[in-house]
Amino acid sequence: MAEELWPVPKFHFEVSWGDVDLGFQEVTGLEMETQLIEYRAGNDLGLITKKIPGLKKHGTITLKKGVFENDTTFYDWFADVQTNTERREDIIISLLNEEHEPVMTWTVTNAFPVKISGPDLKSDANEIALESIELAHEGIEQTAG
Template identity: 80%
Template sequence: MAEELWPVPKFHFQVEWGDVEVGFQEVTGLEMETQFIEYRSGNDPELVTRKIPGLKKHGTITLKKGVFRDDLTFYEWFEDVQTNKERREDIIITLLDEEDEPVMVWTVSNAFPTKISGPDLKSDANEIAVETLELAHEGIVQSLS
């Protein structure tokens, strides 16, 4: 009898860059797109443009995590970029199974922060303070474990 397969849940993952592993609440923006070019040669007997692959385009990756006392990791990295220190990082995002084994790995190349947002503060809320970091990058390589 064939083994029944189930999709992998999305709530068990890890994010790391360099020697830093940070627990995140949410990761979004693992997007890759190929722009297309429309082309028609002058002697083409068909009156239609052809679509051919063009440049790759990558979305912005958004990372959200809880605020911890004495943790300035996001802010220090953002400050380094703002003061023209060339600090790009390769980010590894790994989707894990029930036994903490990698199922899918996304390697984000040459990432750097473009926007940082502190938590929304509200006096009558019963929620964790969450900060957000948006990253620009130069590509994503997706691989199996």
């Protein structure tokens, strides 16, 4: 009898780049898109445009994590990019199984921060303070395992 397969839950993942070892609460923006080009030749007798793939387009990726005492990792990278525009990082995002092994991996190429956000502060809230970083990049490659 064939083994029944189940989809992988999304809560067990890791994010790494360079020597940075941080735990994240959320990763969003793993999106890839191809722009559509519509074309019709002047001598085409049909009244239908042909559709062909154009340039690839990638949105920004947002990483969210808890605020820790004396942790300025996001700010340091953001500030460094302002004076060192060549500072880019390849980021590896892995979805993990129960044995902590990668099931799916996304490699984000030449990422750099374009926005950082501190926590929303509220005196009557009972929540963890979260900060986020938004990253522009030059492509995503997805691999299994």
